[in-house]
Amino acid sequence: MSLELVFEYLFSRTFFDGAVLTLLITITSLFFGVLAGLVVALLQETKIRSLQVVTLVYLWLFRGTPVLFQIIFIYNVLPTFGIRLSAFLSAVIALSLNEGAYMAEILRSGLQAVKTGQRTAGLALGMTKAKVMRFIVIPQAARIVLPPMGNQMIGMLKTSALVSVIAVEELLLVANQTASASFRYFEALTAAGIYYLALTTIFMAGQFFLERSLDPKRGRRKAAPAPLIERLTHMTETAETR
Template identity: 75%
Template sequence: MSLALMWQYVISPAFLQGAWMTLLITVSALLCGVVMGLILALLQEAPFRAGRIVAFIYLWLFRGTPVLFQIIFVYNVLPGFGISLPAFTCAVLALSLNEGAYMAEILRSGLQAVKSGQRTAGMALGMTPVQIMRKIVLPQAARIVLPPMGNQMISMLKSSALVSVIAVQELLLIANQTASASFRYFEALCAAGIYYLLLTSIFMLFQAWLERSLDPKQRRRRWQRTASAGVTQSGSQREIS
């Protein structure tokens, strides 16, 4: 065991590039997965049957097969239909399709948790269904779904290591290649583990910041502090006058 060698791996350009690729894959797949999940969640709540059937088939297909199978399928099968995509694009596409299925269930539970009386109140105010969804339902659902979405974010970070099977130069593949060349598996894998823990910690801090920002009690306290500061400043100006 050599701590100096492990530190050299941590600061090496190859590991930095691998960590950046892992982060890029994770964020890209998450953003696409959230968009797809929201569409599927809305289809599940749609009044027309065709939309619910499409959502059910999608969820059945992508929740019922392993994500590794989906990555290999997208990378190896699509070229047979004349669709040739770079390995990075195949990785993001496969992870996004898989993530969309799980995000759909998370977002659907959040939408259903908003009481129907909230929608009725919006209709009484003359809001359109789109305005009700955007201004009433989604802001409340966001606070509910944030913790499980944070868990999915961390899970996606770890699942990104699976794309090494299609030779995407992400963090784990870099660590394996480095260890295979030098036979220093402990140092190389520990260096990769440090990056995974660092990225996971960043995601957890980001989730905690979002939860505080969306918490009505925190926003009410900030508003009260701002109002108190404004009143104090106004009173000081009157005394000076």
């Protein structure tokens, strides 16, 4: 055991580049995963039967198979059909599609948690459907979906280590290669673990501050409540009591 070697690995260019690539894979996959999840969540609300079947098949496939299987399948099987992708692109596509399947359920539950009466009241006030979604549904749904989305983000950061099986030189692969060359597994994996802890801590801190900023109680202490949401809530509660 050598603490000096741990610090040497921590501040080495190789480990730093591996951590940056891990972060890049995580953020890129999360971005496209959230987009895919939002599209699937909205398609689940549609009345078109064929689109509902497509979303169900997508959710069934990507929630029913291991993410490691999906990564290997995209990287190794697609070339047999003439579709050749780099290891990085294969990893991002696989992680994004997998993440989208879980984000879809999170976003759908958040959108459905907003009372239908508030949407109806917004339309009655002359708002378009786009404005109802932007000013009424999304602000309230964001407070609901943020905690599970934060957990998914942290999970994605750790899941990104699986892309090492297709030779993407992310943090874990760099640590394994370094340890294999020097047989100093403790030092190399300790340095990688510190990087992972630092990145997850940043994600957790970001989630905490976002939750605080979206907390309606905190908002009421600082400023007057949003008149539109207050008015819609009053209209909805009045209609429900009749």
